[in-house]
Amino acid sequence: MNTPQKAIALGIGAALIQALMLIAFAWPAANTAPRDLPLAVTGPQAAMVTQKLNQAVPGGFEITRPADEAAARTAIADREVYGAIVTGDGAPRVLVASGASPAVAQQLSAMAQQLSGARPAAVEDVIAADADDPRGAAFGAMVLPLVMAGIAGGVLLSLLVPSVSGRLIGLVGFGVVGGLLSMAIIQGWMSIIPGPYPILAAVAGLVSFAVAGTIVGLATVIGQPGIGLGALTMLLIGNPFSAATTAPEMLPQPWGAIGQFLPPGAAASLLRSVAFFDGAAATQPLMILLAWAALALILLGVGFLTSRGRTPASATTVSAEPVPA
Template sequence: MLIAFAWPAANVGPRDLPVAVAGPQAATVAQKLTAQDGEAFEIRTVTDESEARALIGDREVYGAIVTGGGAPQVLVASAASPMVAQQLSAIAQQMSGTAAASVQDVVAADPDDPRGAGFGAMVLPLVMSGIAAGVLLTLLIPSIAARGIGLVTFAVAGGLLSMAIVQGWLSLLPGSYPTLAAIAALVSFAVAGTIVGLASVLGRAGIGLGALTMLLIGNPFSAATSAPELLPQPWGAIGQLLPPGAAASLLRSVAFFDGAGAAMPLTVLLVWAGAAVVLLGVAALRTGRPETAPASELVPA
């Protein structure tokens, strides 16, 4: 657990971080960024500021450096990653040579959570509650069909309750409550369903396998407090293929970017939820299959 949680946090840094440069001196700025660290940024050169803003709004880049008319202006999106926004702001100060560099937050984080600390802390409870529900359903309910009903009930109730707290009390996310509650329900089903499905097929060993996957790999590499491109690779990319990372990315996309970039994390969550249903189906078929008596026990009528 120390390695899983401390190692990513101690090695945070840009790795092929998508940024855009625009304006008449875009090529010069791109050369400077590449000279500082050739592997830190994935640079896209665009014609003007409006195109750079469009890329940020579509979640194709985390920020942009706009040149022309004096010192470069830096566009950031703290809603995508407050940590990346801080790093790009520091680059703006280096380029301008002053502490008061021109930085504009194009897509700002929620004003009640400007540093994203609350958002980052929101993912772990979703994972932990899903693990707890999966373990309880496995240990307390023997019927596969009843476990499936319990999963759906938990997902719906968990989605409605968690977003009621997140939006109504803590005010961490803007956007449509029903949509965000549906996302939270999908996350809850994917996590708990993975535990129940693996346990139904593998026995109690499936509980440990599913819980360790979600807790020791999925949560620390979810990039909920940073960005996938800031984590050691390929773990940053692997984290986006697990429910915790997909949940963080999907909630950001829907809450702040009008659904831009939501296709990939939504697909990941649906695949995990579908895999859970398949595992439950396999377990149900195995349970319902009648056992054949050994040949030595067969007696003629």
């Protein structure tokens, strides 16, 4: 391929990547709507409210019917539902949890006003987002830098550190220091999220290790194409479908669910569970992040064993000349 052909191919490739990025980031935002969003409805008029919700937004809600308001509050605290509508005398009351998703809390509040008719519905935020980030904008923006830093760390370690052991040492250092420093900024300086600093820093460090480790592991096994494969997976699929600013059930399916099985989505869910819900529903995202970290270690192990099995060319060259006496 001559120089003009190579230039044309690179230009077309860059344009295709640009188109994919536009689709990946703009399409979910343009199609945000509830899809089987877990919601509790309780009280004497629960059946009527459930019917109205199903008519207003067909397929939008996965409605459960707890016994009473206390059970509904427990379901919210356990991250089983995003909110609850409590019926009884007067207009329905709405329980929301902006700590789980400010976007969902706003939508449930607006929908409650429509259901209540002329009388305004009372809305209670039972698990609120941080007072310094009430709309969750900073929390959502926090995920992208974690992913981008992980990608950058993985690329640098893959290109500049030749040995597998050196790459592993670099990954561990990046995870530990990155987790401590990022949460010191996010929680200590910006005060975006509450919760125990050591656990939040450990989560951020695990995210950094998982993202960077996947790229380093792929690069160790399949070479430089692994860098592009890992980076594009985290950036074009993992980040836009992480649901960090909304909720997985608000994104087009099955992409919202798929995003939760990638490090960015699991990171957002785990950070919310630790920061706002005392660890409720943290098991699944934690296991997903640990699985990605384990995958990185396995890939590094495969690369290490493969490199040890290679025989240097100089060692296989036998001199044809006799050794002088």
